[in-house]
Amino acid sequence: MRESLARALTESQAREAAVYLLGNVPGLPPIAQSLHILGIAVVMASIVMVDLKFLGLAVPSQNVSEMIHRLMPWTWWALLLNAVTGLLFVVARPNRYFFNPVVGWKFSMLVPAVALAFVVHRLSTREAGYWERSSGRRLSARVIAAVSLVLWIGVVLAGRWIAYSDYLFFYE
Amino acid sequence: MPFAEFWTWLEGLPLAEHIGFTWWFPFLESIHVLAIAFLVGSILMVDLRLLGLAALSYAASRVTRELIPWTWGAFSVAVVTGAGMFMTRAATYIEHPPFQVKLVLLLLAGVNMALFQFRTFRDIEAWDNAAGTPVAARVAGATSLLLWAGVVLAGRWIGHTI
Numbered sequence: 272m273r274e275s276l277a278r279a280l281t282e283s284q285a286r287e288a289a290v291y292l293l294g295n296v297p298g299l300p301p302i303a304q305s306l307h308i309l310g311i312a313v314v315m316a317s318i319v320m321v322d323l324k325f326l327g328l329a330v331p332s333q334n335v336s337e338m339i340h341r342l343m344p345w346t347w348w349a350l351l352l353n354a355v356t357g358l359l360f361v362v363a364r365p366n367r368y369f370f371n372p373v374v375g376w377k378f379s380m381l382v383p384a385v386a387l388a389f390v391v392h393r394l395s396t397r398e399a400g401y402w403e404r405s406s407g408r409r410l411s412a413r414v415i416a417a418v419s420l421v422l423w424i425g426v427v428l429a430g431r432w433i434a435y436s437d438y439l440f441f442y443e
Numbered sequence: 444m445p446f447a448e449f450w451t452w453l454e455g456l457p458l459a460e461h462i463g464f465t466w467w468f469p470f471l472e473s474i475h476v477l478a479i480a481f482l483v484g485s486i487l488m489v490d491l492r493l494l495g496l497a498a499l500s501y502a503a504s505r506v507t508r509e510l511i512p513w514t515w516g517a518f519s520v521a522v523v524t525g526a527g528m529f530m531t532r533a534a535t536y537i538e539h540p541p542f543q544v545k546l547v548l549l550l551l552a553g554v555n556m557a558l559f560q561f562r563t564f565r566d567i568e569a570w571d572n573a574a575g576t577p578v579a580a581r582v583a584g585a586t587s588l589l590l591w592a593g594v595v596l597a598g599r600w601i602g603h604t605i
Binding site (some may be wrong): 298300301302304305308309311312313314315316319320328330331332333337341343424427428430431432434436438 | 462466469470472473474477479480482483484485487488498499500501505509510513537552592595599600602603
């Protein structure tokens with residue numbers, strides 16, 4: 272399935288368009304990558320900050336339910352921005368990404384990180400103060416936050432290593 | 444270039460060669476990106492408060508005081524990892540225009556922060572819990588956002604041109 276998807280993309284007009292844009296719009300590659308990094312900065316300022324709050328490490332005077340309500344929409348917009356800026360590069364060179372093990376690591380951390388963010392946001396939206404209601408929920412929130420924090424750090428590190436994967440595996 | 448011998452000496456250090464020829468360089472670079480993302484994220488939260496666009500239910504001074512230590516922590520990590528990468532090709536980087544632009548933008552961001560700290564922040568009690576923020580605070584917030592976005596862009600530009 273991965274092979275056929277990569278082949279379909281390679282032969283598609285979307286790939287031609289992406290290659291054309293990246294090669295002909297002055298400065299587009301670094302600009303798109305900078306937007307991608309700014310998107311990550313927004314993830315840090317939203318879900319990661321909520322994680323740090325759950326763990327009792329940051330912004331002591333802020334209320335966690337209010338934070339979730341205020342910050343989580345930013346997470347979803349940032350992830351949308353990063354999907355667009357990231358796909359530009361994937362579509363331009365499908366084989367480089369589809370068969371790169373580091374991309375596999377990145378997404379096997381990104382998918383659960385996004386799922387946890389969704390759970391945190393969804394339950395808090397459905398019932399205000401959900402994560403503060405009982406000691407059991409407070410404990411779950413801390414466990415989720417610790418896992419989420421580690422996953423987001425892993426996503427960013429793996430993301431940067433995608434470009435180095437040739438180097439990484441040549442040295443094995 | 445001033446201190447030309449110094450930059451060349453820096454490149455010749457065993458540590459610089461070790462970083463340049465091993466997995467240390469990508470390792471430092473990935474930590475650098477992580478630190479910058481966190482740094483810009485924490486600054487974004489402060490700047491949006493200064494702009495009067497977010498977190499208005501909290502005093503501006505509290506938002507700032509609780510986030511700035513994180514900003515400085517991330518900044519320190521970015522400086523250490525950045526210096527590690529810089530020393531591998533110091534003489535080249537120091538003459539490289541995008542690198543110079545990045546340093547100037549960083550300097551301007553520092554000046555903007557100092558001006559805010561020593562002028563606008565002084566009378567913060569007058570507007571700490573107000574519905575809006577004064578023009579000086581909004582200018583500082585907007586300037587900071589633009590400068591840091593520029594720092595990120597210049598940094599990425601270095602990677603494409605060196």
